[in-house]
Amino acid sequence: MILAVYLVLIAAAVAAALVAGGDLTMSAAIAVQGRWLLTAAAVAFAIAVLWMTVVVHSWVITRPESAGVGTKLAGGTLVVALCLMIAAPAGAVMYATYTTHDAISSVFGPEPDDPHGELASRWGDDQARVNVLLIGGDSGSNRYGMRTDSMMVASIDIEYGDVVLIGIPRNLENAQFPKGTALAQRFPPPHGFNDLLNEVYQTVAENPRELAFDPTAKDPAADTLKGVIAHLLDIDLDYYALVDMKGFEGLIDAIGGIRVHIDKPIPYGQRGDILEPGDRVLTGNEALWYGRSRVNSDDYTRMGRQGCLIKYVAEQAEPAKILTSFQSLAGAAKQTLRTDIPASRLPAFVALADRVKNEGEMRTFQLSPPQVNTAYPDWKEIQRLVSDAIQEQEGQQGKQGPDTAKGTPKDASSPVPSVGPSGEKQEGGQGVGPAHQDDSQVGESTEWQEHPGQSSPSPTTPGRQVGDAAASLDTLCP
Template identity: 65%
Template sequence: MADRREPRGATYPGNTGRALLWTIGSAVVPGIAHLRMRRWAAGGVILGAFVLLLAAGVAGAVVLGSDMLRSAFYMVQGRWLLTAAAVAFALTVLWMAVVVHSWTITRPPGAGRLARFSAGTVVLVMCLAMAVPAAAVIRTSYTAYDTLSSVFDSALGGEPHDAANPWAGRDRVNVLLLGGDSGSNRYGMRTDSMMVASIDVEHGDVVLIGLPRNLENAPFPEDTALAEQYPAPTGFTDLLNEVYQTVADDPDRLAVDPEATDPAADTLKAVIGGITDIELDYYALVDMEGFEGLIDAIGGIDVHIEDPIPYGQEGGVLEAGDQHLNGNEALWYGRSRVNSDDYARMGRQGCLIKYVAEQADPAAVLTGFEDLAGATKRTLRTDIPQTKLPAFIELADLVSDEGEMRTLQLSPPQVDTAYPDWEEIKALIAEAVQEQEDGQETAPKDGLAVEPSPSPGEEPLPGLAAGDDVADSTEWQEYTGLTDPSPTTPGRQVGSDATSLDALCP
């Protein structure tokens, strides 16, 4: 056929089947069909581009595959996600164009109608199969982009951001972690889990400050609508876990910033910041009803349980010992109060944070990415801006690899939840953070932390026996009248020293 303008000396494959084989071969090694037909320039360019792209792809896979942190770094940036989707689409279109053109130039003239139809069907199916991986890349990229856009603030709201100095020279970044306990059988949401995570951005050390849900008479920041509505000294007569819903019921009148994404969470951040005397940078609120989806998406977690924990409506029990918990079991591990109390639950929630931080395997996260993204959209609210996510990814890696996690549970006897001494609470928190920073200064060069020697009288004494002098008892024995020298659950704490989560959560 003269109109096809084949190069001089080019010969067609002997039949339609051979032409189809050359076309299939061009899908594996683009350009070989063009070289077969003596289209040297086009074949050389296509083959050369393919080799370069293949080399770049292999290098990228090796680099990103061996550095999951870098992979996560790119996956939390919208521009890279959109770029990946666009590149996948463009390359797939070019790939299919090469295959179709390979068939066009190799098909022999004079082939029967049935042969042409059958071969054309094979080429079409082949092109559709080539589109599958690109569709997967585009879908994953869009899912990640949509999740980021839905959960995280897309604008800084005037906050300066420097990628080279994301924390603006600050030593610590402070995040309020909230667990909202909502459900179809109750009105609104109560923040039954409230923790402040104070993170050292240089060493990765963390102090988790657990606030009891039943703290009463919470003071509100001055010159706010809440302070005017609930003036001291009577103030707010509900528990601290009711502040969120109180604001959510009337955000236009009571919220610190009614225009915030979640005015109630934003206001609670200001309230707890005042209570703790810590400048809280961000909050993250997880609806505990959807928490199990997050745990399932990362493959569950391994925990150590000291005593059996009843859970669920069916009379189930989380047995003592080392256990692997799915999402539903982890939810009950963190929220159950059967045969325990609020403070034991606070301790288990601190352990959950430690376990997730240690066990969130990046490979498992990527494998269950779509489930994780869906669960995140349903359950997580935060005011962390998208631009800060790469810095938080790096900080999380530092915490996991090098940081020490300590917890200060504000529980009786050092804190009277009915009549809190707010100045004493602030002093306890400041002492716990300062103690961690002092430990960093005295740590040896190999990075191993040095535990301070206990002061005289700080060592717990054995249980009281008949005739023992009460003056020799521990603070816990004096408070409870029990023979145990110290509390046996991770949520109870006596004294101002923040306790290592490694000791509380083996």
């Protein structure tokens, strides 16, 4: 009877493997669902117990009655060894599923009311896009709190898998808050927030009870920043995903590094290291500096490289690689990633990520000079630019040809709006006054900074904004 049950379980496992084996997206979707993880742990435990029962029972009914002490000791040792051989892989499976389930429970947001379980299977019938705020924090042992130096909105078309990445400068000033909120009362219009946009998170984190939009949220500061940026850009933000930039190393290392193309040397680290030009496979630490370095550069070029990193990860994070590295990924994510995406949404996101990789086009638009004056932002103009970037991509869907499928060529030019009236603060290296500059930027400038009003900019750094329309990451990030 025990052997029959065991054989039934084996047959069921083989059938499941055949069904999911040809569809890695399905396998990944199953792997991120808590109920399947717990089921896998329970099945592994049941199989181990059943098989060990078979081994022990077989020894009991077959051992010689008149066997000597040596024979009994040898037989017992063999039984124990066989049981350990069965228990070891089962224990590994149970540990891996527990680790993954624990990471998913820690990282992802609370489940909404969904009695029919529809969130796990599909997007809403009336939902055309899903918008996610991607946040990179700079917390570390050598600094207080966390600044959100990397902020992007990923607007993803559900049907086509097309993506528009909206790069948001960390140094936007005079952020305005929704009427009636505690932030709006503390920092009223017209001046608004008295610091850079990247300080909103820490400001709320220091006093979430009074300033957070929802003090009961899993991360009140991140939830509030999502609401603030949604208000500033006049866009519905469905979710946020926050990753500590230092912990970003672990995520990249867990998938075996990331391939990038570097046009010019990128200094990084504290010892004068250099990321040399060419096609390279970056480690987690090197990828971190690729996305963070501003030496001989500026915030806006760095924003472009961060957009390129997202493109490279989206292209190279194969489902098979993710599945084989799932445990290390889960451990790294638990330490560095926070999001309000509920775990029940993960299968829908896995399927959408597959569509983005295989069918979609990734475009980027940076809210940077000369399109945007970061010292005196025109929020209505910013909202128009964001809307135009998304609408332009939607207008090309289903009818892309050779000239439109991959966006704006590198050498394309387009009219560039003025950066502001005469007499206002100059953009300079950071687009802000000296009080907001850091040591890495003092005395540095680029051609764009010297000529912010030029009519035909042609930056050469990867991902740097060209013109006032969203450009394809395929052309900006070789």
